[in-house]
Amino acid sequence: MSEVTLKNVVKRYDKVLAVNSVNFEIRDREFCVIVGPSGCGKSTTLRMIAGLEEITEGEIWIGNKKVNDVPPKDRDIAMVFQNYALYPHMKVKENMSFGLRLRGYTKEEIEQRVSNAANILDINTLLERIPKALSGGQRQRVALGRTIVRKPKVFLFDEPLSNLDAKLRLQMRAELKKLHERLQTTSIYVTHDQVEAMTLGDKIVIMKDGLIQQIADPITIYSKPANKFVAGFIGSPAMNFIDCQVVKKNNNELWLDEGKIQVKAPEEYNDVLMPYVDKPVVFGMRPEDIVDRLYSSISTPDNTVMVTVDVIEPLGNETLLHLTTGKNLFIARVNPYNQIKMHQSLEITFDLSKMHVFDKDTELAII
């Protein structure tokens, strides 16, 4: 079994608290992605799991073994770095077999493993070349090959695709997914790219300033972000945030009121919103949950707002509208065939069954 468990793991560099009491568990065979902005502590976390960085406090377990004091080479893990770290003077074949030779495997075993990995990664024809004679994508494959041949308990990846151009990155992303399906090796993958996190992860760990913000599967992260940071970080274009107040009207209606924007919260949310009456909250809507009233079947006066179209961005499969009302600026993602002109007034409908509301002070999700 190759679960990986972090218990209250802390990393301090003098005054910098790089990782702040992190707890999580990665199940055997799981693909876990750690994602967050630059400097949030992703690489440090990974390097501590690899044993390349000492832990200031806490425990790291791989399988049923506490590895705090186990040197990297005895942890049975393999790491793939952003810069590939191939030996420039060695042929591909030698790069791939180097680790096995060091560990004293027989010649037959080495040949068999290298040929097997080369087949999986489709690099059979490159084995006699040196790294300089390879493209970026091919080098990345060799770096992967070098880790596969070791058959480690756990793969660690630190932004392995960030040196590739956009198209190749997409292709390698799909290949990594296939590779994981085939090998089923427990994997921990670090990236600052939220699309990579969403597409690759069975489980996503979102970090900010050394702290874990949320751990969940991709769909939960997207549809039920735990706080405003996660809501804004995952999804492109980002979720729209509108500062407003909760206002009680008529008998028992709770409205989100910004002045220009006034919408009635669905009744099912009354209980959670009641403590916020007359208090500021942040109202969040994803771009795809804002629709042109003319093309909407759910419009009512309680969820529809008049705005001005500021910018139109046709992307072919969809069109992004930059909309303004008063001091609010937000983005809607609409059907490209909607007839919309720059600077026109537009009635838009918020799909409030998809709304998010955050506490203004703690930024934690209320809805």
Ligand SMILES: Nc1ncnc2c1ncn2[C@@H]1O[C@H](COP(=O)(O)OP(=O)(O)OP(=O)(O)O)[C@@H](O)[C@H]1O
């Ligand atoms: N050797 C070091 N000495 C001092 N501070 C360090 C050291 N290594 C990392 N840090 C600090 O620890 C914090 C976390 O760094 P880390 O490299 O883990 O971030 P990251 O999330 O991987 O960022 P990126 O996306 O830019 O790679 C940063 O503030 C960084 O400056």
Ligand SMILES: [Mg+2]
């Ligand atoms: Mg990093």
